[in-house]
Ligand code: HEC
């Protein structure tokens with residue numbers, strides 16, 4: 001029992017020393033020049049920069065054409081409304097006889113202007129439409145962080161989705177005559193990972 005107060009004093013002293021060290025280290029590196037090896041170093045400027053680069057991919061027609069603001073998918077590099085009045089439908093896979101799967105297969109059909117394909121070709125459902133079209137970098141960033149609007153995902157699951165999902169992957173294997181997003185898939189996935197690791201700050 002006698003030793004207890006002494007230990008407590010030592011503990012407080014250590015805590016104090018640690019605090020002094022931390023605030024000194026922080027002051028010594030204004031603007032967060034933390035070593036790149038540090039795993040999850042918080043860095044708002046770096047996070048915003050990473051998201052802004054990735055934004056160009058989200059808004060590219062290969063992605064945006066399936067993430068439209070209206071209830072029709074879009075087509076082509078000018079993102080015009082899908083021909084034949086194709087609609088999102090109650091589950092995202094089309095309406096009545098015009099189901100996506102009636103024309104879109106599990107793979108691209110060879111030849112220009114033939115239906116592209118990938119596993120379960122569809123739009124997000126109307127109750128969770130995941131709209132990219134027309135969103136500013138700030139708006140899209142906030143939406144991707146919000147489980148109520150991103151399909152109930154954590155940020156780790158967003159990294160996972162952009163790294164491995166087959167519909168995302170189709171963006172880099174879109175079939176004849178279709179342009180590619182501005183970053184490679186690896187660069188894009190790495191950028192999203194960096195955005196999350198640096199604290200997922202959103203552009204202003
Ligand atoms: C009647 C056949 C048909 C149906 C049904 C159909 N599509 Fe298409 N779709 C096509 C064809 C053909 C193309 C290629 C057009 C071109 O390249 O000019 C296409 C292209 C697209 C593209 C454009 C890809 C790009 O980036 O340019 C998207 C996105 C798309 N369809 C989504 C859908 C979705 C989602 C559904 C269901 C809700 C659907 N389609 C239903 C025939 C169809």
Ligand code: HEC
Pocket residue numbers: 057058062063064066067092121122123124125130143144149150151153158161162167168169170171172181
């Ligand atoms: C054929 C249509 C289609 C294409 C093309 C497509 N997506 Fe999606 N995307 C979907 C559907 C459907 C979902 C919902 C699936 C789910 O929740 O499991 C989705 C969900 C997502 C999500 C999950 C969460 C959220 O908040 O939006 C992200 C991120 C995403 N897509 C990014 C992309 C990117 C990046 C591309 C282009 C490289 C792309 N998508 C191309 C149909 C598409």
